[in-house]
Amino acid sequence: MKTGIPTLDIAFVLNGVRVSATVEPRELLIDVLREKFELSGTKRSCDIGVCGACTVLIDGLPASSCSMIAADVDGREVLTIEGLGTPQGLDPIQQAFVAHGALQCGFCTPGMVLAVKGLLALNASPTEDEIRHFLRGNLCRCTGYVKIIEAVVDLAQRKHLG
Amino acid sequence: MLPARFELHRPDSLATALALLDEYGEDASPYAGGTELLIAMKARVVRFAHIIDIKRIAELRGIVARDDGGLSIGALCSHHELANDPIVRKHAPAYARLSANIANIRVRVAGTLGGNLCFAEPHADPPALLCALGAEVCLAGSRGMRKLPLQDFILGELSTVRTDQELLVRIEVPGQPEGARAAYRAFGHLERPAAGVAAVAKPEGKGYAWRFFAGSMCGRPTALTLLEDAMAGQPPAEALESLERTAQAAVEHIETYDDLRGSADYKRHLVTVLALRSARAALGLEERVA
Numbered sequence: 001m002k003t004g005i006p007t008l009d010i011a012f013v014l015n016g017v018r019v020s021a022t023v024e025p026r027e028l029l030i031d032v033l034r035e036k037f038e039l040s041g042t043k044r045s046c047d048i049g050v051c052g053a054c055t056v057l058i059d060g061l062p063a064s065s066c067s068m069i070a071a072d073v074d075g076r077e078v079l080t081i082e083g084l085g086t087p088q089g090l091d092p093i094q095q096a097f098v099a100h101g102a103l104q105c106g107f108c109t110p111g112m113v114l115a116v117k118g119l120l121a122l123n124a125s126p127t128e129d130e131i132r133h134f135l136r137g138n139l140c141r142c143t144g145y146v147k148i149i150e151a152v153v154d155l156a157q158r159k160h161l162g
Numbered sequence: 163m164l165p166a167r168f169e170l171h172r173p174d175s176l177a178t179a180l181a182l183l184d185e186y187g188e189d190a191s192p193y194a195g196g197t198e199l200l201i202a203m204k205a206r207v208v209r210f211a212h213i214i215d216i217k218r219i220a221e222l223r224g225i226v227a228r229d230d231g232g233l234s235i236g237a238l239c240s241h242h243e244l245a246n247d248p249i250v251r252k253h254a255p256a257y258a259r260l261s262a263n264i265a266n267i268r269v270r271v272a273g274t275l276g277g278n279l280c281f282a283e284p285h286a287d288p289p290a291l292l293c294a295l296g297a298e299v300c301l302a303g304s305r306g307m308r309k310l311p312l313q314d315f316i317l318g319e320l321s322t323v324r325t326d327q328e329l330l331v332r333i334e335v336p337g338q339p340e341g342a343r344a345a346y347r348a349f350g351h352l353e354r355p356a357a358g359v360a361a362v363a364k365p366e367g368k369g370y371a372w373r374f375f376a377g378s379m380c381g382r383p384t385a386l387t388l389l390e391d392a393m394a395g396q397p398p399a400e401a402l403e404s405l406e407r408t409a410q411a412a413v414e415h416i417e418t419y420d421d422l423r424g425s426a427d428y429k430r431h432l433v434t435v436l437a438l439r440s441a442r443a444a445l446g447l448e449e450r451v452a
Contacts, residue, residue, distance in 0.1 A: 006169055025170035025213065028204075047163070048201050049268060050353055061242070064268045067200050071170055071215075115267065137266020137353075 010074040015083025023070045030054050030065040041081035041110045052138030055111035056080050062118040081110035100151035104142035112138050126156050165203035174218040180304045186212045188326045195272040198281040225249050231337030237276025237330045256344040260287050265353045276330045282322050290377030291346040291360035300332040318381030341365040345443035347436045356423035359436035361444045367395025376433045379418040388412035398445050409434035
């Protein structure tokens, strides 16, 4: 018999779709996304909110899904990398990363792309300094960041030009 | 790693939250952004049977301009809100700038000022500048409210005067006199600052009365009184010369220690550099001198 463990029911919008789940209070958002919803694009790395690999957007703003409980997205909107673009029609951010070769192993890329999405929603035409400042919390161990910054600068300039 | 099991409470009023804290005492912890508490719970260095999520309590939100030109900040305000709020940018631009530079964007969005102060992790940006601005904190308990200077609220590392039955509800930042200036400068190579210095200058004599607080050095912000005394009332150029002359002596006896952010000597050195930068920034001068 497997009882006695308190759970709660949560409902939220995941990648544009209304979903619900029964979770333990201690369950972390990253585990619910990866295990319950089988969305493995959200990556676990440092597990302490420092590296940004597990970044998702909650109500449009970046969050470390490794360091928040799933109960906290009750009633909110969550966007993971699976909700951005399609294999046939990449999101412009994804397209810019491809065009600039702004990835190597790809492990940080989902978090990086979502962080950029969050940045552009707050500031449609960020300067290079603003881009660097905003992405400070997303670590990449392959690229040396130059191509990532170039991709976002290019995107911001194109956005700016309309 | 998962935290140990806990029961989650989500009160939507201050009265309900305080009743829960009364009921569960040291077995409970208030929970807001979780940027520090959850990490500690995941590492199993702290454990609570009851987590009181206070994010639904409207009384703990909002930023209001005070009649004296200062700010009244709800404990649940996030660093991201504080960085971008027009009232904060107008009344305390130095604090808005500090908020915009805390850790990373995810921490700024989730992390609250109240949580930051209550957790009292010494390597943090807000306390030094808030102390220099003379901020006070308001604590609510089921038997009433109390208000005390932030300087007296922080006791040491991870330790404050807040009891298990109290919640930090607001942070009051008094208005500064006409012509007052403030700046905060920090340095570190990790997420958290290795050291930070806040400078607040209020017109006095031919120059300013200065307040300096060094943060991240030990359990609580340290007033740099030697600098304050040396610079008081002097015209700005003279005051900066006094600062440079006195800085070494001012940091010599600051309590600090070696840790992964640097040796004690290194951190004391940073304070001399950051004191000059924050003073120059407060005066509107180029921060770095060749």
